[in-house]
Amino acid sequence: MENKDKTDWRFKVANREALIGCGLALLNFVWWFGFAYGMGSRPVEEYSYILGMPDWFFYSCVVGFLLITALVIFVVKVFFKEVPFEEEEELR
């Protein structure tokens, strides 16, 4: 058994990325819930329509989808690190 604080650097990367995943999911949920029930709870007569769709739906689901896609792309390109999956001794 080796030194305990010598955690595999790849695990630190993995932990960080898993936390980013939780963060994204939380943001996704808040956006989705906020627009759907924030705007959708008004009486139907007060809805406005964007591209034919009710505004709450447009923002919550259509814009929400585009936003989260953009965020996933951003996060993957900027924060995600490439790591080898095979053990290091094999790579050398």
Place this chain on the structure above:
Amino acid sequence: MNWEVIIPLLVFLVIIFFIGIWSSRKGAKVSGGDFLQDYFLGGRELGGFVLAMTMVATYGSASSFLGGPGTAYTMGFGWVLLAMSQIVTGYFVLMILGKKFAIMARRYQALTLVDFLKARYNSGPVVILSAAAIIIFLFSAMAAQWIGGARLVESLTGMSYHAALFIFAISVLVYVTIGGFRAVAVTDAVQGAVMVVGTMVLLAGVIIAGGGVTNIINDLISENPNLVTPFGADGNLGKAYVSSFWILVGVGVVGLPQIAVRSMSYKSSKSMHRALIIGTVVTGVIMLNMHLIGVFARPIIPGIDVGDKVIPLIAMDVLPAWLAGIVLAAPMAAIMSTVDSLLILVSSTVVKDVYLNYIKPDASIKAIKRASFGVTAVLGIIVYILALDPPDLLIFLNLFAFGGLEAAFIWPIVLGLYWSYANKYGAIASMITGIGSYIAIHFYNGANGNLFGVHTVTLPVLLSFIAFIIFSLIMKQEAYNYERIKKGEIA
């Protein structure tokens, strides 16, 4: 018989069949020692596109293409809102299991989810419980999809149920048996692409037939204004209930064995990164399109009372017959790609986790090969026979397959990866609590309405988390050292 619809469907089946066979030939070249890894995990070399597509296609089943849009037809925009909670699966599963799962699975040389749990928890009961849960629940889920597939073929072509089932079964069985996981993944990629294109064509067709989105929405409002609110046609689709689907069809999907096993099948972190992006886009497009089609179909063909028929009927109504045939290959693709993944998963559980663990650990390569092909084929044939006249027990078990498996596996997988104090006592308690409380709450909700107004899956996922933590801490063990295990050395 409606030949203009049948011919494109048949062509689709034949193409899938040959792609499956073709991709299996690559596996045939692999040398003996790697046979199991190749047959059950595609040699861990999936690229980003195939990985994303096989995840989406495995996940997207009859319910996303027939049941879901059918409910959207009845409930209106509230159900589309609910369905959009599934976008999260496109990135969440891969981000959470992510690199750690890929690294640990390679270290343990795990080929199945049960392998992973066995190495992490080093416990017989964990292996038996998890293998049993996978075999029982996924076997029933597979049979249910199989029945759905045959019903679809029956309703589209006018063939008898038995003939439809036979055609459906043969086409899936042959390529899965011969080709293993790689054939499943590659055909999933093609099927996923068919789903994306099919839903786009159909959505366009529906919007044109309805005279534009504004027109359709006005028709919906004049029929029942509730259809365009988030609260469902009767106004009783609650916030808590809809939000709880974020667990069932969103984050909880991490616990589904058929999805989790894909997270150990990819080649490199580059493929994982690509799959994250492609998977999110594809899941979003499919879910948004299919459920919008369901809602938009309502003013065009009013009065459909069987939800599953909405998509076939609307496709045949708004598209020329030959194009409808091509588009209807999409739900068929969704069903096939789910069935094939479940079949190979159940087969891997039987061969790797039961046969090689308990029955014949020293089996020769030849015997393993024979067992793998044999078990896959026999399982397929048993499902076929059961689907001819589905027993009630099967239908019953299928009710728990999705949520029950999530409640059982989510914490043993996630906490096993990230919490070093997770131990076998926690895992066993969590699995038993998860499945047990799922079944109990299912009956309670059936009799009394939803407890706390949320979907059945919510409480079992919470309870199994609590059970996991409590039992892990009470049965104190020293922290698990993720570094100690070197390649191939199973604890």
